[in-house]
Amino acid sequence: xxxxxxxxxxxxxxxxxxxxxxxxxxxxxxxxxxxxxxxxxxxxxxxxxxxxxxxxxxxxxxxxxxxxxxxxxxxxxxxxxxxxxxxxxxxxxxxxxxxxxxxxxxxxxxxxxxxxxxxxxxxxxxxxxxxxxxxxxxxxxxxxxxxxxxxxxxxxxxxxxxxxxxxxxxxxxxxxxxxxxxxxxxxxxxxxxxxxxxxxxxxxxxxxxxxxxxxxxxxxxxxxxxxxxxxxxxxxxxxxxxxxxxxxxxxxxxxxxxxxxxxxxxxxxxxxxxxxxxxxxxxxxxxxxxxxxxxxxxxxxxxxxxxxxxxxxxxxxxxxxxxxxxxxxxxxxxxxxxxxxxxx
Numbered sequence: 647x648x649x650x651x652x653x654x655x656x657x658x659x660x661x662x663x664x665x666x667x668x669x670x671x672x673x674x675x676x677x678x679x680x681x682x683x684x685x686x687x688x689x690x691x692x693x694x695x696x697x698x699x700x701x702x703x704x705x706x707x708x709x710x711x712x713x714x715x716x717x718x719x720x721x722x723x724x725x726x727x728x729x730x731x732x733x734x735x736x737x738x739x740x741x742x743x744x745x746x747x748x749x750x751x752x753x754x755x756x757x758x759x760x761x762x763x764x765x766x767x768x769x770x771x772x773x774x775x776x777x778x779x780x781x782x783x784x785x786x787x788x789x790x791x792x793x794x795x796x797x798x799x800x801x802x803x804x805x806x807x808x809x810x811x812x813x814x815x816x817x818x819x820x821x822x823x824x825x826x827x828x829x830x831x832x833x834x835x836x837x838x839x840x841x842x843x844x845x846x847x848x849x850x851x852x853x854x855x856x857x858x859x860x861x862x863x864x865x866x867x868x869x870x871x872x873x874x875x876x877x878x879x880x881x882x883x884x885x886x887x888x889x890x891x892x893x894x895x896x897x898x899x900x901x902x903x904x905x906x907x908x909x910x911x912x913x914x915x916x917x918x919x920x921x922x923x924x925x926x927x928x929x930x931x932x933x934x935x936x937x938x939x940x941x942x943x944x945x946x947x948x949x950x951x952x953x954x955x956x957x958x959x960x961x962x963x964x965x966x967x968x969x970x971x972x973x974x975x976x977x978x979x980x981x982x983x984x985x986x987x988x989x990x
Contacts, residue, residue, distance in 0.1 A: 649680045649728045655742060656686055656733040657706065659839060660896075661940065662784070663690045664918040666733055667697065668803045669788035673731075674699035676796055683725070685718065685742070693896040696808035719745045731791050732759040758794045760787060763939075770937060771958060784939035803943070805922040809901040817901040824888050831863040832988070833906035833925075835916030837872030837891075840963030843912045845930045845976050847874045852981045853910070854882045860990050865906065866891050867899060867916060910984065913963070917942060928987050932976035933960040933967070948987045952978050 652673065656666055663686060674682060681701035684694060688705040695703075704722070707714055715738075723746060730746075732739050743751045751757060763782075769775040782790075789801040821828060836850040854864055863886045868875035870892025879889040894902060896919075903909055903916075904923035910930075911917050917929045918940075926946035934940070935958035941949050951957075956969050967973050 649677045651725055651727050652677065652680050652682045652729045652731070653722065653725075653727045654682065654684045654731045654733055655739045656684070657708070657736065657738055658687050658690060658734075660690050660693065660915040661839075661918045662734075663693050664805055664807065664915065664922050665784050665940075666788045667694075667805045667807065667922065668785045668801070669731075669733070669791060670697065670699045671806065672789050672792060672801050676792060676798065680728070683722075683727075685722075690896075693807065693900075695897055696810055698808070715742060716745065718742070722746055728756060729795065730757045732757065733788055733791065735760050735762055758791050760791055763787070767938060767961065770935070771961065774955065776937065778937045781937055781941070782939055783941070783943060785943070787939060805918065807897065807900040807919070807922040809897040809904065809923070813895070813897045813901040814904070816898060817905055820888075820890070821905065826863055826865070826888060828905040829907050831865055831888075831906060832857060833865050833867050833903055833909040833916075833920070834878075835867050835875070835909060835911035835914060835920075836878050837868040837875040837916075838912045838914040838963060840960075841874065842933050842960060842965065842967070843914065843931075843963030844874050845912055845932070845979065846973075847877050849979075849981055850874075850878050851881055853984060854878070854887060856981055856985055857988075858884065858886050862886070862988075862990070864888070865902065867894070867902060868892070908988065913940060921947065928984055930976070930979060930984070932957075932973065932979075933963055933965075934958050950979055950983060950987070951975070 683702040683704055684700050685704040688707045691703050691705045732743060766777045769777055785803040789803055838844050857864055866879050866889045868891040875891045879891050900919055900923050903920045903925050906925050909920035909925055909927045913931050913934045917927050920927045921942055921944050926944045927942050928948050929942050931949055931951040936949055954975050957975050
């Protein structure tokens with residue numbers, strides 16, 4: 647099979663863009679001479695900067711004009727892709743491919759679409775019927791796209807990010823200015839894309855207090871649009887706590903987490919950032935579940951959860967809790983349950 651140019655489509659979300667880096671690398675291994683382009687949202691494109699396996703990152707501005715997608719379609723037609731991977735299978739990605747190839751897109755064998763395992767997920771969510779014989783990580787699900795092209799399934803599903811020297815130097819300078827030493831501090835990411843996935847801000851504050859009492863140094867990380875993170879950062883001001891939430895780019899965040907000893911977070915993009923730079927995580931899961939494929943994978947990482955008949959109740963943390971004991975899945979995880987996994 648002579649493949650010259652490949653297009654991968656995944657518009658969002660941030661965590662998924664990180665998870666798909668394993669597929670990008672494995673795709674390049676199988677087609678080392680092919681140019682691989684990646685179509686994604688402008689919002690998340692920065693996380694793929696410096697990726698040596700990509701030839702071009704094509705950016706779609708979701709807040710731009712409706713004609714922007716048409717222009718991308720026009721540009722992509724000129725490239726005459728030999729393979730197109732729809733790794734999103736959303737309404738937008740389907741519309742893009744339909745515009746790119748017309749009705750022929752329904753029959754073209756060079757268009758490979760991801761299996762979203764929607765039936766099994768919905769059975770687990772709605773009826774609590776678990777049809778997952780084994781947990782297939784989302785990283786594996788992306789890599790399995792290759793199965794439709796090659797009789798091959800020996801994939802390395804570890805994710806990767808590529809902070810540049812300038813990113814690492816900036817982080818080292820910040821740490822040095824505050825007397826923090828690489829690999830001698832704990833990163834805490836208390837936010838998530840939806841608040842329903844967040845361990846309580848009060849528990850995070852208690853955790854920080856306990857860690858400071860144990861002579862640990864803490865860096866708070868996250869977005870500037872996360873109310874939980876902002877509240878914790880404001881109330882956790884004390885010696886040994888450094889707040890960098892909302893102050894770093896994607897790859898600067900990766901460089902920071904690379905320097906951390908461990909990361910404590912929710913089911914969030916911070917978890918994927920951390921593992922992509924080989925820093926283990928303690929990840930707290932509530933309404934979501936590892937069966938969906940988004941749990942941590944490093945041997946030194948731990949997923950903290952409690953078994954409840956109502957779990958999982960959400961794919962992504964959206965929606966209100968319907969349990970008689972509100973947010974029991976998260977509130978019943980106390981600080982001690984997290985601290986016991988930390989080697990002081």
